[in-house]
Amino acid sequence: MFNFSPKREQGPAGARGYRAYAVGDIHGRVDLLEHLLAKIHADLQRRPARKTLLVFVGDLIDRGPSSAQVIERLRCYHRDGVKPVFLLGNHEEVMLRALAGDSTVVESWLQFGGLQCLQSYGVTLAKLRGRSAEEVIEIVRAVVPREHVEFLETFADSCRFGDYLFVHAGIRPGIEVDQQSQSDLRWIREPFLFDERDHGFLVVHGHTITDEVEERPNRIGIDTGAYRSGLLTALAIEGTERWLIDTRAGVRARD
Template sequence: MFNFSPRRGKGPAGARGYRAYVVGDIHGRVDLLEHLLAKIHADLQHRPARKALLVFVGDLIDRGPSSAQVLERLRTYRRERVRPVFLLGNHEEVLLRILGGDVSVVDSWLRFGGLQCLQSYGVPFARLRDRPAEEVVEIVRSAVPQHHVEFLETFVDSCRFGDYLFVHAGIRPGIEVDRQSQSDLRWIREPFLFDESDHGFVVVHGHTIRDEVEERPNRIGIDTGAYRSGVLTALAIENADRWLIDTRTAPEGTASAGD
């Protein structure tokens, strides 16, 4: 867990001296990732920050067509005064389990985006047809390069940022942060989504798709279903201010179609 100066005041505020950009579930859409990064970089030029975090809430992979390209882009991401932080989503968890030899999740992974993930690594569908799970595991191991595996193994489960907590899915209400299970942080929906209690911080999460950012007093959901909607969203937080950036408009300074 990354921890950036918890603080409490009248309203939620970020960690002192930092700005955070928290990016929702990308799910293999490298085109949207590039678009959103351009907009975040433009925002940093328009209103510079001394230090910034660029936090990805997980589910970088699966469903969309470019999982391998997303991982490579972010594995090699470098920008002055911007520190990237990567949270492990349930889709990354499943891929790591398969790479570790877990055959029990192979069929469900292929149905819920793993097929597209393997295709991004150059594995044709025909190679997977009617293969037993044990053979699929070996195909995955041969397709995913070791530097991507090592990158995924660096991901963390949470990041505390002042009066905010960034996680992939949510938290189990009533349980201290340091006692939360990895399963809940990566997979939970109910009862977290319907809980209205004050957690002592605002949870910023992905995992559950909504047409628009879902903002409630105790949580903010930023998964806008990029792989199917074409809308990838980031929440920016600095001190007591927060604002949204998404891919529905061209990056600042870029001519739109028809201009």
């Protein structure tokens, strides 16, 4: 877990001296990623920040057409003054499990986006047809560069940023952050989405698609379904101010 010490101001505030941009689920849309990065960089030029975190809340891969290209782009990402932070989504978890030899996840992975991921590495549907799970695993190991695997293996499960907690899916309400299971952090929906209690921090998460950013008193959902909607969103936080940047025209103020 990354931890940037909380500094309570009036209302929820980010870590003092930092700005953060939290990017929602990309799901293989490198075109939208490039568009959003350009807008974030332009935002930094308009109003510079001394220290910036660029947090990707997971699910870089699957469903969209360019998973391999997204991984390579972010693996090599560098910008002076910007620290990228990568959180592991459930889709990365399943891919890593397949690469580790877990044949039980192969069929479900191919059905919920793994097929498109493998196609981005040059694997054709014909090459997969009729293959056993074990044979698919060997294909995956052959086409995914070791550098990509090692990059995914560095991803964290959460990032504390002042009065905010960035995670992929959510948290189990009533459980301390350091006691949360990886399964909940990467997969949970209920009861998290409908729980109204104060968690002690504002949770920023992806995983559950909404047409627009969903803001509740105790959580902000930023997965706007990029792979199917064409809308990739970032939530910017600095002090007590929040604003949105997305792949539509303009920058939208929040608070």
